[in-house]
Amino acid sequence: MTMVPQMPKSWRLETKPHKFCPGCGHGLVLKALGEAIDELGIQDKVVFGADIGCSLLAWDFFNVDTVQTHHGRTTPVVTGVKRANPDVICIAYMGDGGGYAIGSQHLVNAAARNERITAILVNNCNYAMTGGQMAPTTLPGMKTETTPYGRDIKETGYPTQGPEMVAAITREGSYIARGTIANLKQLKSFLKKALENQMAGNGFSFVEALSTCPTNWRTNAKDTWAFVEKEMTKYFKVGELKNPAAKEGE
Amino acid sequence: MAEKPIQGEKRVFMTGNEVVAWAALAAKADIMYGYPITPQNEIMHYWTRMAPKYGKRFLQTEDELSAGFTTLGGVLAGRKAFTATAGPGNTLMQEPLSMAEMMRIPSVVIIQQRGGPSTATVIYSQQEVTMTTYGGNGEGFRIVYSTANHQELFDYTIKAFNTAWKYRFPTFVLGDGYQAKMRESLTIYDPEDRGIELVKTEPFIGKEPVNGEKQPVHIRNTYNTEEELFEVITKYLEDYTRITPEIIEHQEFDCEDADIVVVSHGVVSRAAKGAVQELRNAGLKVGYFRPVTLRPFPADRLRAVADGTKTLLMVESSLGQMAKLVKDAIFGSTVAIATLFKPGVGVTSEEIVTKVKGML
Numbered sequence: 295m296t297m298v299p300q301m302p303k304s305w306r307l308e309t310k311p312h313k314f315c316p317g318c319g320h321g322l323v324l325k326a327l328g329e330a331i332d333e334l335g336i337q338d339k340v341v342f343g344a345d346i347g348c349s350l351l352a353w354d355f356f357n358v359d360t361v362q363t364h365h366g367r368t369t370p371v372v373t374g375v376k377r378a379n380p381d382v383i384c385i386a387y388m389g390d391g392g393g394y395a396i397g398s399q400h401l402v403n404a405a406a407r408n409e410r411i412t413a414i415l416v417n418n419c420n421y422a423m424t425g426g427q428m429a430p431t432t433l434p435g436m437k438t439e440t441t442p443y444g445r446d447i448k449e450t451g452y453p454t455q456g457p458e459m460v461a462a463i464t465r466e467g468s469y470i471a472r473g474t475i476a477n478l479k480q481l482k483s484f485l486k487k488a489l490e491n492q493m494a495g496n497g498f499s500f501v502e503a504l505s506t507c508p509t510n511w512r513t514n515a516k517d518t519w520a521f522v523e524k525e526m527t528k529y530f531k532v533g534e535l536k537n538p539a540a541k542e543g544e
Numbered sequence: 545m546a547e548k549p550i551q552g553e554k555r556v557f558m559t560g561n562e563v564v565a566w567a568a569l570a571a572k573a574d575i576m577y578g579y580p581i582t583p584q585n586e587i588m589h590y591w592t593r594m595a596p597k598y599g600k601r602f603l604q605t606e607d608e609l610s611a612g613f614t615t616l617g618g619v620l621a622g623r624k625a626f627t628a629t630a631g632p633g634n635t636l637m638q639e640p641l642s643m644a645e646m647m648r649i650p651s652v653v654i655i656q657q658r659g660g661p662s663t664a665t666v667i668y669s670q671q672e673v674t675m676t677t678y679g680g681n682g683e684g685f686r687i688v689y690s691t692a693n694h695q696e697l698f699d700y701t702i703k704a705f706n707t708a709w710k711y712r713f714p715t716f717v718l719g720d721g722y723q724a725k726m727r728e729s730l731t732i733y734d735p736e737d738r739g740i741e742l743v744k745t746e747p748f749i750g751k752e753p754v755n756g757e758k759q760p761v762h763i764r765n766t767y768n769t770e771e772e773l774f775e776v777i778t779k780y781l782e783d784y785t786r787i788t789p790e791i792i793e794h795q796e797f798d799c800e801d802a803d804i805v806v807v808s809h810g811v812v813s814r815a816a817k818g819a820v821q822e823l824r825n826a827g828l829k830v831g832y833f834r835p836v837t838l839r840p841f842p843a844d845r846l847r848a849v850a851d852g853t854k855t856l857l858m859v860e861s862s863l864g865q866m867a868k869l870v871k872d873a874i875f876g877s878t879v880a881i882a883t884l885f886k887p888g889v890g891v892t893s894e895e896i897v898t899k900v901k902g903m904l
Contacts, residue, residue: 346766360763373614375620379622
């Protein structure tokens with residue numbers, strides 16, 4: 295008898311196994327998201343937007359309405375959907391390049407306007423789909439295809455701290471957290487709260503997920519895990535930055 | 545709230561931007577997304593004043609990339625959504641509009657052309673023809689109406705929503721700064737009272753479940769293989785070619801026996817019309833041809849006109865952006881070509897009359 299791995303109900307079985315590289319963290323983020331969607335019972339109400347980069351491989355991942363957009367433009371597309379039809383639950387799914395570089399103006403302004411959408415950003419410290427170039431999130435000293443001698447912060451500045459930036463520009467009603475695929479239970483709870491925050495009509499919800507890219511990091515399983523758990527967390531602190539629900543409960 | 549914005553018909557004296565806002569209301573547009581740029585700003589100004597009274601919405605975005613992409617989001621949600629822009633804003637909007645082409649999203653965009661390249665002037669030009677008809681990476685699967693006066697701005701803005709939603713190609717109303725800012729008389733009306741049916745919209749995503757069953761849709765603009773993309777583009781070309789005869793529009797007069805036919809579009813065609821009438825009154829054999837749709841282009845008719853005359857005189861406020869469309873349309877014709885190009889500058893009847901007289 296073959297063991298069928300347990301998959302979220304909202305996953306689309308016909309497109310599994312998925313197309314991410316072995317060891318990639320996207321599958322885990324999407325599993326946590328799928329379980330959050332299942333637990334909230336919102337599968338029929340979700341509009342899922344997929345950005346360009348590895349995140350575009352999620353375009354047929356779920357049994358939910360999905361639109362694949364352009365690099366960095368998922369935030370405005372789902373903003374447009376939500377503004378036109380506030381009854382749907384909008385998710386913008388993107389990578390660090392999409393959210394913090396080419397689409398940073400959209401992230402900043404959607405947050406500033408307190409758009410009632412949920413943005414999920416997967417941080418793997420590089421542009422993975424295009425072959426491993428430096429991203430806004432590449433760690434100081436980290437080698438990539440465009441920083442072959444290591445990221446020099448004197449030349450290229452420090453990595454973008456997205457949730458901290460979004461927290462600094464949002465007011466009441468926003469939910470902001472940074473999770474990691476190294477703690478899936480916690481990541482799922484963050485994603486769930488980010489969706490609940492949208493459903494309650496509170497405001498902008500943003501979750502960054504620390505993730506892995508062994509293909510471009512050129513790491514084995516052990517080093518991959520060590521990098522996400524030890525190296526990335528030195529710079530990117532995991533936890534909730536803003537939670538309107540917790541405030542009310544205090 | 546329930547009452548119609550325009551009861552019956554009304555004679556008004558308005559700027560073109562105000563006309564567009566009224567037309568969008570009359571066409572029952574649901575939501576406008578926009579970013580400030582001259583000379584289209586007053587479309588937003590009038591829309592934001594009038595729209596809330598009729599339960600309509602507006603979002604001011606962070607740039608034209610966002611205005612374009614939010615508009616596509618609104619359309620995907622099944623709403624009549626539109627935006628308006630000009631010049632460098634039109635440049636930025638080519639990215640979302642190439643997505644609209646690829647995904648057959650019936651977006652409506654009003655372009656009020658300004659001078660170019662770059663920031664140039666905020667006043668007027670006809671230099672956004674190439675970009676509006678064939679901009680972005682793609683094949684120009686778009687529909688572009690070039691209007692000449694305020695009545696047309698009203699009529700074609702209403703028509704643009706119908707064309708976009710009927711044929712599912714991104715649709716443009718190509719105006720300019722003169723039309724935007726000038727005040728002119730026109731008749732505004734409720735289209736349904738005139739028997740103009742408003743094409744119904746339909747959500748692409750976020751549809752309600754049917755009998756408790758939700759069939760999720762997955763829409764994309766990325767393809768894995770060359771063949772896959774080729775199949776899609778081939779189908780789009782077939783569709784576009786098939787509907788072209790239903791969409792193309794042009795105006796002409798006095799072409800039958802003309803030695804020279806003046807070809808122009810948009811607001812310049814008004815000067816051309818005046819010039820041709822004056823030249824005819826003086827007994828000169830001059831004709832008038834004006835493409836109303838720049839994309840698709842009324843190619844067959846213009847080819848016939850070209851074959852029946854000696855010279856086509858192309859007049860426009862650019863260095864030949866319309867002329868390129870014309871030459872492409874009449875390829876193979878032996879007609880002589882003459883030009884009066886004034887990039888970013890208005891053209892008067894007198895200039896055209898002088899030009900024609902100098903040619904005869």
